[in-house]
Amino acid sequence: MTDQSPLGSGPPGRQKAGHRNAGHRDGSILKLSRRGFLGASAGALVLGVALPGRGPAQAQEAEEPAIEPGTRVSAFLEIRPDGSVLFRTPFIEGGQGVFTALPQVVGEELDVDPAHFTVECAPPGPDYLLFDGIRFTGGSMSVRRSYDRMRTLGASARHMLLQAAATRLDVPFAELSTEPGRVVHAASGRSLAYGDVAEAAASLPLPDPADLTLRARADFRWIGASVSRLDIPDKATGKAQFAIDLSLDDMLHGAVQHAPRLRMEPGAIANEAQVRDMPGVHSIHRLPGAVGVLADSWWRAHRAAETLQIDWTEAEPGADHAMPADFSSEERTATLSAAPGEGIAFEANGDVRAALDSAATVVEATYTAPYLAHAQLEPPSALVRWNDDGTLEMWVPNQAPEMFQGAAAKAAGIAPEKVIIHSPMLGGFFGRHFIYDTANPFPQAIPMAKAAGRPVKLIWSREQEFLRDAVRPLGVARFRAGLDENGLPVALDAVAVGEGPMGRWFGRKPDTADSSAVEGLSGKPYAIPNRRVAHLPIDDPAIIGFWRSVGHSMNDFFSETFLDEMADAGGQDPYALRLRLLEDNARLTTLLKAVAELSGGWKRGPFTADDGRRRARGVAMASPFGSEVATIAEVSIADGRVRVHDVWVAIDPGRIVNPAIIEAQVTGAVAIGLSATLLEEVVYKDGVPQARNYDGYPILPPDQMPTVHVRIVESGAPMGGIGEPGVPGVPPSVANAVAALTGRRVRSLPLSRTRFEGAA
Amino acid sequence: MELTINGSRHPVEVEPDTPLLWVLRDTLGMTGTKYGCGLSQCGACTVLADGHPIRSCVTPVESVAGAEIMTIEAVTDDPVGQKVVAAWVDHQVPQCGYCQSGQVLSATALLKQNAHPTDADIATAMVNLCRCGTYTAITAAVRQAAETA
Numbered sequence: 001m002t003d004q005s006p007l008g009s010g011p012p013g014r015q016k017a018g019h020r021n022a023g024h025r026d027g028s029i030l031k032l033s034r035r036g037f038l039g040a041s042a043g044a045l046v047l048g049v050a051l052p053g054r055g056p057a058q059a060q061e062a063e064e065p066a067i068e069p070g071t072r073v074s075a076f077l078e079i080r081p082d083g084s085v086l087f088r089t090p091f092i093e094g095g096q097g098v099f100t101a102l103p104q105v106v107g108e109e110l111d112v113d114p115a116h117f118t119v120e121c122a123p124p125g126p127d128y129l130l131f132d133g134i135r136f137t138g139g140s141m142s143v144r145r146s147y148d149r150m151r152t153l154g155a156s157a158r159h160m161l162l163q164a165a166a167t168r169l170d171v172p173f174a175e176l177s178t179e180p181g182r183v184v185h186a187a188s189g190r191s192l193a194y195g196d197v198a199e200a201a202a203s204l205p206l207p208d209p210a211d212l213t214l215r216a217r218a219d220f221r222w223i224g225a226s227v228s229r230l231d232i233p234d235k236a237t238g239k240a241q242f243a244i245d246l247s248l249d250d251m252l253h254g255a256v257q258h259a260p261r262l263r264m265e266p267g268a269i270a271n272e273a274q275v276r277d278m279p280g281v282h283s284i285h286r287l288p289g290a291v292g293v294l295a296d297s298w299w300r301a302h303r304a305a306e307t308l309q310i311d312w313t314e315a316e317p318g319a320d321h322a323m324p325a326d327f328s329s330e331e332r333t334a335t336l337s338a339a340p341g342e343g344i345a346f347e348a349n350g351d352v353r354a355a356l357d358s359a360a361t362v363v364e365a366t367y368t369a370p371y372l373a374h375a376q377l378e379p380p381s382a383l384v385r386w387n388d389d390g391t392l393e394m395w396v397p398n399q400a401p402e403m404f405q406g407a408a409a410k411a412a413g414i415a416p417e418k419v420i421i422h423s424p425m426l427g428g429f430f431g432r433h434f435i436y437d438t439a440n441p442f443p444q445a446i447p448m449a450k451a452a453g454r455p456v457k458l459i460w461s462r463e464q465e466f467l468r469d470a471v472r473p474l475g476v477a478r479f480r481a482g483l484d485e486n487g488l489p490v491a492l493d494a495v496a497v498g499e500g501p502m503g504r505w506f507g508r509k510p511d512t513a514d515s516s517a518v519e520g521l522s523g524k525p526y527a528i529p530n531r532r533v534a535h536l537p538i539d540d541p542a543i544i545g546f547w548r549s550v551g552h553s554m555n556d557f558f559s560e561t562f563l564d565e566m567a568d569a570g571g572q573d574p575y576a577l578r579l580r581l582l583e584d585n586a587r588l589t590t591l592l593k594a595v596a597e598l599s600g601g602w603k604r605g606p607f608t609a610d611d612g613r614r615r616a617r618g619v620a621m622a623s624p625f626g627s628e629v630a631t632i633a634e635v636s637i638a639d640g641r642v643r644v645h646d647v648w649v650a651i652d653p654g655r656i657v658n659p660a661i662i663e664a665q666v667t668g669a670v671a672i673g674l675s676a677t678l679l680e681e682v683v684y685k686d687g688v689p690q691a692r693n694y695d696g697y698p699i700l701p702p703d704q705m706p707t708v709h710v711r712i713v714e715s716g717a718p719m720g721g722i723g724e725p726g727v728p729g730v731p732p733s734v735a736n737a738v739a740a741l742t743g744r745r746v747r748s749l750p751l752s753r754t755r756f757e758g759a760a
Numbered sequence: 761m762e763l764t765i766n767g768s769r770h771p772v773e774v775e776p777d778t779p780l781l782w783v784l785r786d787t788l789g790m791t792g793t794k795y796g797c798g799l800s801q802c803g804a805c806t807v808l809a810d811g812h813p814i815r816s817c818v819t820p821v822e823s824v825a826g827a828e829i830m831t832i833e834a835v836t837d838d839p840v841g842q843k844v845v846a847a848w849v850d851h852q853v854p855q856c857g858y859c860q861s862g863q864v865l866s867a868t869a870l871l872k873q874n875a876h877p878t879d880a881d882i883a884t885a886m887v888n889l890c891r892c893g894t895y896t897a898i899t900a901a902v903r904q905a906a907e908t909a
Contacts, residue, residue, distance in 0.1 A: 299778050667897075668893035702886055
């Protein structure tokens with residue numbers, strides 16, 4: 001299975017042009033030597049914080065030849081005299097392990113132990129636009145879509161080191177080999193450390209890719225191994241720095257109070273003078289949809305911002321996505337559920353209408369899923385400094401440096417090349433840190449820093465974050481299925497009603513379905529001869545965004561739970577039915593059997609567990625982000641609530657880089673998937689999200705974490721994603737288990753809305 | 761007002777009701793302690809006061825003026841803390857890592873008070889939230905640290 005759109009589910013960029021400013025002045029290849037890194041170090045000393053350097057993009061000129069992203073060794077690698085490697089990765093680390101996986105890939109070909117890598121996220125620049133001219137960390141794409149180029153990059157650097165060593169030792173290139181970190185001349189017993197020839201290698205041209213030999217899979221030492229994560233020691237000792245932890249000399253701290261509803265604007269402030277006199281307060285700033293306070297500490301700024309008594313005026317007529325005063329998520333659910341229309345077809349096979357008309361049995365159902373918050377633990381922030389040379393420097397949590405550069409330039413009214421972006425590690429992201437306009441703090445920090453003439457670190461309090469997060473859309477799916485006289489599916493019509501984040505942020509052509517609205521209804525592998533998947537677009541009044549596994553986060557719940565309804569209506573066992581519908585698909589048959597075996601053999605139940613309680617199991621499959629996943633969950637009911645005991649996941653990402661990271665990602669994906677299944681919903685009332693903190697928006701606590709069992713099936717298919725694919729199978733496997741146990745088919749999430757009194 | 765943090769004394773001049781969290785982070789520049797919710801919900805801000813885990817985001821600084829405060833910056837100066845950190849690394853616990861300062865200190869506090877906790881003791885003590893879902897690895901790491909303590 002492949003992605004539902006050519007771009008998968010991460011967002012494509014909006015700015016394909018505008019980055020011709022990069023390119024090394026003399027066109028040479030390994031130019032960095034150590035200048036860039038030492039420069040960054042010097043800057044760091046001045047700033048008192050460890051900050052990434054300005055990198056190549058800011059040091060370059062316009063009339064350079066086009067750069068092939070991912071090829072220029074100098075933009076990515078710097079080998080220091082001690083043999084350690086500084087690696088500028090195109091992607092940001094936010095827990096998913098990319099700061100370790102890519103060093104494994106590069107190190108394999110470079111012949112350097114990944115443990116000797118230091119990794120930082122690369123600044124904006126054309127070298128890093130690896131996804132058809134754009135870059136972002138998302139869509140579970142980082143490793144799979146850079147794997148080949150990163151291997152070649154490592155091999156190129158190794159080749160250059162060999163060339164430099166051949167000159168130094170005055171021996172033929174062909175007589176040299178490498179062992180980790182060294183060039184070896186076996187014939188003479190001499191060797192050179194990489195650090196000793198790195199500077200000479202830096203002046204050599206890039207090798208012709210045809211001259212490179214990549215390592216054979218059988219000889220891999222690090223690719224495929226559970227290499228320890230490079231970021232763990234610092235994260236276990238509090239040394240890891242996130243955007244929120246950085247500071248600059250002479251910096252002011254900022255806090256905001258947002259308008260209760262989007263596009264309301266600040267009017268009179270009844271107690272402005274009093275707040276200005278509060279301790280430490282520097283200034284008060286009227287911003288679009290908010291009032292900001294700068295002070296000498298964040299607590300003082302926050303307290304002042306919360307104290308402001310602001311007269312909020314209604315949105316200007318025609319304001320973009322002005323939140324109506326009568327909006328509620330409950331009404332939105334009802335509106336979508338009742339919306340007339342068959343939608344715009346995204347997938348169509350056979351003749352669904354005729355097959356439904358002639359079916360022995362027709363099954364119909366409507367499913368709903370709520371808005372979700374990202375609820376990442378690190379609140380959004382922006383550290384902003386206007387430099388004396390007219391540049392604007394920003395340290396911001398972000399999944400897309402060039403997009404933030406462009407958006408910041410717009411907000412600041414300057415050219416993009418005047419914006420310097422630093423990308424610190426993310427304290428969780430799950431889709432939170434794309435450009436969402438009103439959901440990003442930097443457009444507020446930029447004018448406040450300008451007005452104050454000092455650097456500003458703006459942090460959104462948890463409450464202000466819940467008020468402006470870009471939420472996972474609320475969604476509805478309507479199904480009709482036809483079964484033949486043997487109870488087997490012959491027709492399936494699925495309509496997703498609502499709006500997807502891809503269409504919202506990157507445009508949806510009229511009369512075209514949004515892939516992010518239907519993925520998980522579409523792309524299903526089952527042999528059902530007549531199928532139609534459609535999108536009925538109805539714009540969402542809320543600010544919507546990408547949330548871990550995007551459309552799959554709800555659509556696989558809808559489709560896989562409805563598949564169980566079809567099985568029940570046809571008198572079929574849901575596991576046996578899936579096997580039957582996949583009998584021509586060897587890869588998925590293997591995977592489904594693997595998860596069953598992992599769980600000790602398929603048994604639906606209900607059955608009595610060792611603790612004497614009744615339990616049951618549910619199964620689900622999903623094909624998200626280039627990977628294949630089969631999930632089984634075991635549940636019981638306690639005090640009217642669903643309790644999930646075990647979740648078994650078999651995942652086939654085709655090929656793998658780090659099995660330990662995969663297991664950790666799948667386990668974490670089960671946690672967030674279960675959190676959404678059991679607990680999470682953003683409820684809007686009167687145009688305002690009701691929960692402002694974790695007390696009103698509970699996320700999975702430790703005592704509800706199930707035991708997660710993971711099996712990796714490496715089929716050899718093209719490499720798929722890892723960060724998101726574990727999520728989609730969780731809600732349907734749990735809901736299917738609950739139905740098996742209680743006889744109740746719950747068609748809306750979260751399950752905490754339903755009390756299972758007297759069940760089981 | 762004077763605070764004793766990681767064995768050192770720090771004079772601070774702030775409003776007495778300022779949360780300890782912000783004194784640590786903004787006044788003293790000790791940013792290993794994290795802000796997550798400000799409402800004692802998530803535990804990312806956990807530090808130890810006289811060995812007990814407290815949520816520094818809701819702890820007025822004046823209330824701990826006489827206490828021995830320990831933050832993540834000093835965790836490896838503590839023999840129990842060292843074992844906890846070693847277990848955290850062995851079990852590769854962190855993902856994004858943002859909540860882990862609080863998790864590590866919660867585990868350190870538990871093992872200082874109870875060298876051989878039962879699974880129920882661990883569940884009672886380890887209640888901080890983790891959005892990445894590292895809970896299973898946390899429990900395994902606490903068990904290991906207890907065995908080596």
